Amino acid sequence: TMKGAYGDPENTGVGYNAVLTELGNHDVPQGWIQTPHPNTTPGTNPGPPVSWNDPSNPDDPQAGYGYIPNDTTREETFFYHSDHLGSTSYITDDHANITQYDAYLPYGELLVDEHSSSEDLPYKFNGKHFDEETGLYYYGARYMNPVTSLWYGVDKLTEKYPTVCGYVYTLDNPVKFIDEVGYKPSLSALRKAAKKLGVELSVIRAVFQTETGGQTYTKDGRIKILYERHYFSKFTHGKYNKDRDISAPTPFKGKTHKEKGKEVATPEIDQYGNPSNQYRRFEKAKKLDEEAAYSSISYGSFQIMGSNYKDAGYKSAKEFGDAMFSADEDKMLDAFTNYISANHAMRKALLNHDWATFARLYNGPSYKDNKYDTKMAENYKIFSADPFKGYKESKIKIPSR
Structure with a gap:
C-alpha cells in the first residue's frame, strides 16, 4: 500500500504526530482514485462528499449516502495505512478511495478526524481501539x-x-x-526493524548488546569504531604494510591472545588499543586511501564493516561511513536491517536463534575466540525476559519520578 502523502514529513514539513501547519485540504497521492467532491453545480442540491455512483468519477455527486456496489451481498473492506508508530493516518476502501484521515497530538489525542461518511473506523493511535464514549x-x-x-x-x-x-x-x-x-514500552525504530526482519525485538537487542556492550558511543561522545588493519592491507594490496600501525596482513588482537593453547601477551603494536587509537589510525589511513580507510572500519551500534556498504544500503564506503559518523542510531539500525535482509543465511540464523551460525557469518570464523555465539544466546534470554534491561545504561534516558 502507498504511504499517505499528507501524513509524510517529506511533504508536510513537520514530523509525525506534530501539530500540522495546514488543515482541511488533504489531496490524495497522485494516481489514487479520488473520493467524490462536494457538488458545486448552481441550482442543485450541494450533496455531501459521497455518491451513489461510481467513485472513480468524483465530480458533482447528487445527495446520497455511500457508494452501493451492484453486489450488495459483499462485505465492505477497508485498508489501514499507518505511520512509524502504527497509528492510522489514511483508511481506504477496496476501490482505493480514501474514506478516512486521522492525525494526532503526541499522546494520541485526535487533531484531525475526517471521514467521507458516517462510518468512523475505531482503530487509531498505535492502531489501538478508540472508545468514543469514554475517550x-x-x-x-x-x-x-x-x-x-x-x-x-x-x-x-x-x-x-x-x-x-x-x-x-x-x-x-x-x-x-x-x-x-x-x-512493555519499546523503541519504535527497533520494533520496525524487528518486524521487517521477522524476528523478536529481543533478537536485535541481543546482537547490539553483544557487539558493543549496548553502548553506541565512547565516553567522549563519539561513535564506537574498530579499525581493522588487515582490511586496509587487503584493499590497498599491501602497499602500506611497512607501517604495521595501519596496515598488515594479520589483524589486531586484544591485550592477550591464545597461541598453541596458551594465553600469551600481545605486543603493543599488534593490540587494538583504546578508542582514540581507532580514530587516530583511521585519520592516518584516510590520508593515504580514503575509500579503503572507510572500508576498513566497523561502525556504531552493530559494528558493520564499511566494506559491506552495498548490503547496508549505500553507494560507497565513504557515504556509509559519513552516515554512521552522523551519530544517528536510527541510521545504524537501518543499516543493520538492510545488511541482514541482504544476507539470507544470516537472517535465517537469526530466525532460528542459531547463534553459532550467525556469529560465524557476522563476526568471522574466529567468533569462538570472543565467545560471540554464547554471549548472544545469553543476551537473548535476558532481553526476552526483561525488555527494559540495559535502558539506563544506553542513550535512552528513563525519567526519574
Missing part, C-alpha cells in the same frame, strides 16, 4: 487517556522499575517509544 484507548492490559497522557491502572511490572512512574505512557517519550500491549 480512552484500549491496549489489552489497560486503558490510556490521550488527553492526560496517563494510563488508567498501574503497570503490572512497576515493581521492577522503581524509577519509572507506573502511570506514564512510554516513559514520557511517545515519539520514540510505543507500547503494544499496555505494559
Whole structure:
C-alpha cells in the first residue's frame, strides 16, 4: 500500500504526530482514485462528499449516502495505512478511495478526524481501539487517556522499575517509544526493524548488546569504531604494510591472545588499543586511501564493516561511513536491517536463534575466540525476559519520578 502523502514529513514539513501547519485540504497521492467532491453545480442540491455512483468519477455527486456496489451481498473492506508508530493516518476502501484521515497530538489525542461518511473506523493511535464514549484507548492490559497522557491502572511490572512512574505512557517519550500491549514500552525504530526482519525485538537487542556492550558511543561522545588493519592491507594490496600501525596482513588482537593453547601477551603494536587509537589510525589511513580507510572500519551500534556498504544500503564506503559518523542510531539500525535482509543465511540464523551460525557469518570464523555465539544466546534470554534491561545504561534516558 502507498504511504499517505499528507501524513509524510517529506511533504508536510513537520514530523509525525506534530501539530500540522495546514488543515482541511488533504489531496490524495497522485494516481489514487479520488473520493467524490462536494457538488458545486448552481441550482442543485450541494450533496455531501459521497455518491451513489461510481467513485472513480468524483465530480458533482447528487445527495446520497455511500457508494452501493451492484453486489450488495459483499462485505465492505477497508485498508489501514499507518505511520512509524502504527497509528492510522489514511483508511481506504477496496476501490482505493480514501474514506478516512486521522492525525494526532503526541499522546494520541485526535487533531484531525475526517471521514467521507458516517462510518468512523475505531482503530487509531498505535492502531489501538478508540472508545468514543469514554475517550480512552484500549491496549489489552489497560486503558490510556490521550488527553492526560496517563494510563488508567498501574503497570503490572512497576515493581521492577522503581524509577519509572507506573502511570506514564512510554516513559514520557511517545515519539520514540510505543507500547503494544499496555505494559512493555519499546523503541519504535527497533520494533520496525524487528518486524521487517521477522524476528523478536529481543533478537536485535541481543546482537547490539553483544557487539558493543549496548553502548553506541565512547565516553567522549563519539561513535564506537574498530579499525581493522588487515582490511586496509587487503584493499590497498599491501602497499602500506611497512607501517604495521595501519596496515598488515594479520589483524589486531586484544591485550592477550591464545597461541598453541596458551594465553600469551600481545605486543603493543599488534593490540587494538583504546578508542582514540581507532580514530587516530583511521585519520592516518584516510590520508593515504580514503575509500579503503572507510572500508576498513566497523561502525556504531552493530559494528558493520564499511566494506559491506552495498548490503547496508549505500553507494560507497565513504557515504556509509559519513552516515554512521552522523551519530544517528536510527541510521545504524537501518543499516543493520538492510545488511541482514541482504544476507539470507544470516537472517535465517537469526530466525532460528542459531547463534553459532550467525556469529560465524557476522563476526568471522574466529567468533569462538570472543565467545560471540554464547554471549548472544545469553543476551537473548535476558532481553526476552526483561525488555527494559540495559535502558539506563544506553542513550535512552528513563525519567526519574
